[in-house]
Amino acid sequence: MIRYLVRRVLYAFPILIGVNLITFFLFFVVNTPDNMARIHLGVKHVTPEAIRQWKAEHGYDKPLFLNSDGQGVNKLTDTLFVERSLKLFALDFGKADDGRDIARDIKNRMWPSLAIALPVFIFGLMANITIALLMIFYRATRLEYLGVIGLIALMSISGLFYIIAGQYFIAKLWQWLPISGYGDGIDAFKFILLPVLVSVAAGIGSGARWYRTIFLEEIGKDYVRTARAKGLSEMRVLFRHVLKNGMIPILTGAVVVLPLLFTGSLVTESFFGIPGLGSYTIDAIRAQDFAIVQTMVFLGSALYILGLLLTDISYTLVDPRVKLS
Amino acid sequence: MTLPLMNSQLVVLWTDALVWLLVLVCAIFSMHVVRSPTLRMAWHSVLVRPMGMASLTVLMAFVLIGLADSIHLRERLDNGQYDVEVHSLLDRALGDLNAHPERTYSAPLAAYALAKETVQQPDGIQTREYPRLRFGGAHLVDPTADWANDVTTRAAKGVALGAIASVLLMAFCTLLLSIFRQQSPIRVLLGIVRPKPDTIAWRSFMLTLLVLCILAGAGMTLAQGYHVMGTDKVGQDVLYQSLKSVRTGLVIGTLTTLVTLPLAIGLGLLAGYFRGWVDDVIQYIYTTLNSIPWVLLVAAAVLVVQVFIEQHESSFSSAAERADVRLLALCMIIGLTGWTGLARLLRAEVLKLREQDYVTAARAFGVSNLQILLRHILPNVQHLILISVVMDFSGLVLAEAILSYVGVGVDPVMNSWGNMINAARLELAREPVVWWPLATAFSFMFALVLAANLFADVVRDAFDPRAGNQHSGKDGEA
Numbered sequence: 096m097i098r099y100l101v102r103r104v105l106y107a108f109p110i111l112i113g114v115n116l117i118t119f120f121l122f123f124v125v126n127t128p129d130n131m132a133r134i135h136l137g138v139k140h141v142t143p144e145a146i147r148q149w150k151a152e153h154g155y156d157k158p159l160f161l162n163s164d165g166q167g168v169n170k171l172t173d174t175l176f177v178e179r180s181l182k183l184f185a186l187d188f189g190k191a192d193d194g195r196d197i198a199r200d201i202k203n204r205m206w207p208s209l210a211i212a213l214p215v216f217i218f219g220l221m222a223n224i225t226i227a228l229l230m231i232f233y234r235a236t237r238l239e240y241l242g243v244i245g246l247i248a249l250m251s252i253s254g255l256f257y258i259i260a261g262q263y264f265i266a267k268l269w270q271w272l273p274i275s276g277y278g279d280g281i282d283a284f285k286f287i288l289l290p291v292l293v294s295v296a297a298g299i300g301s302g303a304r305w306y307r308t309i310f311l312e313e314i315g316k317d318y319v320r321t322a323r324a325k326g327l328s329e330m331r332v333l334f335r336h337v338l339k340n341g342m343i344p345i346l347t348g349a350v351v352v353l354p355l356l357f358t359g360s361l362v363t364e365s366f367f368g369i370p371g372l373g374s375y376t377i378d379a380i381r382a383q384d385f386a387i388v389q390t391m392v393f394l395g396s397a398l399y400i401l402g403l404l405l406t407d408i409s410y411t412l413v414d415p416r417v418k419l420s
Numbered sequence: 421m422t423l424p425l426m427n428s429q430l431v432v433l434w435t436d437a438l439v440w441l442l443v444l445v446c447a448i449f450s451m452h453v454v455r456s457p458t459l460r461m462a463w464h465s466v467l468v469r470p471m472g473m474a475s476l477t478v479l480m481a482f483v484l485i486g487l488a489d490s491i492h493l494r495e496r497l498d499n500g501q502y503d504v505e506v507h508s509l510l511d512r513a514l515g516d517l518n519a520h521p522e523r524t525y526s527a528p529l530a531a532y533a534l535a536k537e538t539v540q541q542p543d544g545i546q547t548r549e550y551p552r553l554r555f556g557g558a559h560l561v562d563p564t565a566d567w568a569n570d571v572t573t574r575a576a577k578g579v580a581l582g583a584i585a586s587v588l589l590m591a592f593c594t595l596l597l598s599i600f601r602q603q604s605p606i607r608v609l610l611g612i613v614r615p616k617p618d619t620i621a622w623r624s625f626m627l628t629l630l631v632l633c634i635l636a637g638a639g640m641t642l643a644q645g646y647h648v649m650g651t652d653k654v655g656q657d658v659l660y661q662s663l664k665s666v667r668t669g670l671v672i673g674t675l676t677t678l679v680t681l682p683l684a685i686g687l688g689l690l691a692g693y694f695r696g697w698v699d700d701v702i703q704y705i706y707t708t709l710n711s712i713p714w715v716l717l718v719a720a721a722v723l724v725v726q727v728f729i730e731q732h733e734s735s736f737s738s739a740a741e742r743a744d745v746r747l748l749a750l751c752m753i754i755g756l757t758g759w760t761g762l763a764r765l766l767r768a769e770v771l772k773l774r775e776q777d778y779v780t781a782a783r784a785f786g787v788s789n790l791q792i793l794l795r796h797i798l799p800n801v802q803h804l805i806l807i808s809v810v811m812d813f814s815g816l817v818l819a820e821a822i823l824s825y826v827g828v829g830v831d832p833v834m835n836s837w838g839n840m841i842n843a844a845r846l847e848l849a850r851e852p853v854v855w856w857p858l859a860t861a862f863s864f865m866f867a868l869v870l871a872a873n874l875f876a877d878v879v880r881d882a883f884d885p886r887a888g889n890q891h892s893g894k895d896g897e898a
Contacts, residue, residue, distance in 0.1 A: 113708035117709075117717075247877060250873065251870040253865055253869075255821055255845070259845055259848065267849070355713075361715055362826070376716065377826055392712055392716050395711075396713075
């Protein structure tokens with residue numbers, strides 16, 4: 096098991112290097128620092144001198160891969176690739192285009208993201224499982240048929256609609272909750288409630304539908320027939336047997352997103368004005384601040400790989416038949 | 421590319437050419453389906469389900485709008501020159517809808533503007549009142565008295581027209597069927613009204629057609645005197661914009677597969693079939709791509725394309741052409757980043773299939789690897805490909821809105837539901853509330869995505885052997 100984990104962690108490095116090569120290629124090779132400077136300076140101020148100065152100020156004044164002016168190892172290390180990509184591995188994220196320290200921003204902003212994403216994850220899971228179980232309980236009836244169509248309808252609604260409708264009706268028309276914003280401590284609760292509510296509602300369609308298929312698969316298995324043959328009530332069969340076994344694929348499937356909860360949701364956060372990592376990223380994309388976007392891509396990939404690793408481990412924890420090798 | 425055509429010039433945009441290529445591919449595929457008995461049976465079971473037929477009819481209505489919007493023409497002006505503006509067939513069919521802009525927002529079917537303005541009366545006194553609109557209800561003498569009456573008569577006329585049109589269409593279909601089946605029309609009609617089990621759900625088709633025709637009819641008659649779904653900030657007709665956005669949504673949902681499929685099928689089959697280092701390399705590529713957050717990957721690529729387009733501004737002859745190139749680039753980018761799921765699925769399936777006896781037998785007979793892949797493996801995974809294409813479509817239509825919100829969607833000048841939503845989302849905070857651009861864009865999007873999702877559900881039931889077993893198992897218990 097330990098050996099397997101070590102191998103998996105080592106396997107993560109080539110993937111992360113691949114991710115970095117892709118983003119580096121997109122941001123700095125295709126779209127050279129000269130272009131970046133032109134965009135940031137605006138059309139009026141573009142002179143070769145201004146571009147050089149902008150590049151020097153923001154640390155883009157190095158060659159991409161090979162520094163022919165350098166000495167010895169410096170030829171390879173004093174380059175943009177090392178500066179911008181490899182340093183990410185040491186969690187040295189550098190500075191954003193406006194001079195702020197990216198690492199500090201991330202540290203401050205991940206908590207609001209988590210404050211939204213974690214409740215969404217937990218309550219979403221609970222809501223989806225409840226609905227899926229209800230549909231299984233009424234399976235092969237007209238009610239279930241209507242339920243499935245209802246779920247398909249729910250998942251056909253744009254995520255933006257849930258947010259906009261939630262903000263309009265709950266916050267503006269009925270004034271139950273603030274429309275957007277964020278506060279500290281107890282104050283945060285009333286700001287968190289609406290985004291969490293909206294995100295859970297938006298996820299029900301696809302989530303409950305997926306869990307329903309998982310439970311349906313379980314209910315066709317032999318052990319369920321045995322349980323029924325023993326004379327167990329349908330409720331007992333559902334809760335003691337089907338729910339327990341169905342939870343294995345559900346939980347292991349959910350584990351992969353656990354680390355990504357830190358990075359938050361782009362759209363929800365920016366709509367509700369949550370100062371988390373999602374809105375941070377979206378602002379960076381709009382301002383074309385590649386240093387931040389690259390860092391967020393790196394962070395997202397690393398957390399995703401961590402999630403895959405956790406998934407493997409969780410398999411062995413919930414299902415003793417699975418052995419990692 | 422441009423071609424002369426009667427008294428106009430045919431302008432073929434990149435996406436137009438690819439859309440029609442896709443239509444050709446679909447036509448070839450349908451011929452293949454008609455020839456193969458198993459595929460014909462599966463599709464038959466899709467069309468037997470009323471839900472499958474109804475959703476397919478709605479999808480076809482959207483496709484028709486999209487295709488009409490994919491033939492672009494430039495009219496020859498009186499001086500022999502061609503018009504600078506490019507119009508599609510859909511533009512010509514809609515005609516007046518776009519021809520009467522208002523000054524700014526106006527509510528659906530309104531005759532008065534949304535906000536009070538200072539108006540100079542003929543006798544020189546200035547009053548604050550709601551001014552009349554330029555086009556909406558301009559034919560009414562006194563809107564306060566006549567408006568309700570006028571709207572209901574127009575709507576009733578439209579509904580009647582739509583009903584008549586759909587009855588004619590139904591009669592035509594019945595006639596075609598009766599010729600095709602060599603039965604009397606009466607018997608065909610009886611078969612439609614009271615379908616026998618396991619026959620194609622023509623009744624569902626007709627009912628959907630009726631609803632669509634009535635909606636179109638009412639829309640048409642009302643649009644001659646009003647802006648049916650109101651106007652937006654600069655006074656453009658919202659209904660017109662939504663109809664124009666249909667093409668954008670369809671293009672993103674379908675053209676993307678042109679990029680996705682070759683990659684997913686090629687790499688998925690290779691990885692599963694050859695295993696070893698081929699498998700390792702391909703797995704590495706898709707794990708790497710998969711581990712990058714999707715929106716960020718698309719955003720990064722789109723930003724790059726955007727910079728490229730800005731630098732080559734001069735090489736595009738019109739804004740429409742530039743927007744079109746950007747739309748195409750967006751499809752490419754989504755396709756290049758979106759093939760991993762299907763490739764993974766295919767790899768897993770091929771890993772199982774390659775151990776089957778018929779593959780071993782083929783290998784023993786000395787059939788080449790390429791032949792085995794094309795002849796024996798590919799036909800056995802095509803249901804997975806079809807299901808994934810149909811299921812992905814609706815997700816892509818929805819993704820367009822998200823990407824436009826993030827700022828990396830289609831060109832801002834292009835009509836798309838995402839752009840409509842993005843432009844209007846802050847207007848809910850206004851007094852009085854401007855809800856119609858949002859409501860219209862969301863409704864159109866919902867109709868398309870719902871139809872696609874319901875259709876995908878039926879297709880999956882018909883083609884996925886596992887889903888079939890599930891149903892029989894469930895029915896057996898009940």
